Amino acid sequence: MAGGNFDINVGKTRPGTYVNVKSKRQQKAKGSTRGIAVIPFVGYDWGPNGEFIKLSVDSPDAYLHKLGRSVYDANDFMLMVREIFKNAITCYVYIINAGIAAKATTEDGLTVTAAYPGTRGNDLSVVSAENVLGGFDVTVYMGTEKVEIYEGVKTFGDLVAASVGKYVTFKATTGETDLKAIASLRLAGGDNGTTENSAVTSFLDKVEKIRWNTMCFPITETTLQTVCIAKIKMLRNSVGKYVQAVLPNCKADFEGIINVTNSVILDDGTESGKQLTVAQACAWVAGATAGASKTQSNTYVEYTGAIDIVGVKSNEEAIEAIKNGEFFFSRSDEDKIVVEYDINSLHNFTTDRTSDYAKNRVIRVYDSFAEDLRLNFPPNKFNNDPDGWLIMEGLGRELLNSYGPVSDGGDGSIMNINLEEDFYVDQSRSQGDETFFNVGLHAVDSAEKLYFSVSTR
16 A cells, blocks of 8 residues: 655545654744843942853852952942842842952061952951961951861962962962961052043943843943943844843933932831932832833832832922933822832834833833844744745744733733734745844733723712
């Protein structure tokens, strides 16, 4: 009996049973994830200059030696990381450190130098105590905390060889010198130096190389704010990185920039609380924006830990601020400190940038979809022919469905979907290595202005 595979359009001549065995496994549309913030530390007192440090909310102190302190310490830079982590899951810290490293030298020629520049190095000290089993135990302290210990080392050479250099490095004029007891060798001379604007622009250039959602740019200098705004515009419009930056009191009119114009007081256990600058409040906004999904708005979201507002806006001021594209905090009827309106700085609208582009939830939908297109449609994955177009349209429509109504299995971020009209290949223009798509999106916004007409009888 004849058998084998068949072509449904051709058929067979001989009688027989023909079976096509093909995988039913289809390519699934992948979704991008959010929750990644980035922040530059300008003029910080410790750490590797010009390096990104990736922190996770699950283990924020994994790189304690590079930060020089715990994220939970009382320090204004660490405070901003904590505020980011109230909503984000990942935070890239970029340290700009142009300082001088602290150091100290013993009379017999052992030099101890802080691993990184900055005044934090002046809190380092080294103690050497005799080990009962032989040699000496050399302990490095950061303040009162033990951060490194080397047990049973006998000579300067042994110590230099054993050192891991997380907090200090050791150098000796000769490695043959025997170690001695040291009550406390305190490092000194550490200095934070002066941060040049070029170091900040270098950060803005390097940030293209990592994946993130929202930047906290806690810098008030107008020149640097202008450079940051230009960089975000370039990333969104020319590079295809759909990101936003949060700036304090900035002059912007762009959906990629969130302009924060007041701040809060945090409950820190004291009577007066911890008053944040507007720049510091940008950290919470960046974390909340990065952590919000495309189906969430931060309008009226509570600022956890805030007990009061710095720079309360009157009704008239609030109306004017919204018209100017300002992001600010207000007090709710439940006496909570909340986001007044989850908007970005766009406030002059055009046919290409309509008023819905000012809403951050809507922008998250558009940005997430654009990121998902980049993820699912990389170059050189599909054939640019009718078969390839069919596969690409199927994948794109599956992606649309994943954004569609919850009742249809989607996440509810878009509505009014017509699959055939909202995702298709423009076959008349697609040829060679160029493929053109037409995609339609209608983002779902949150019900944030509720109007009731009540008739009394």
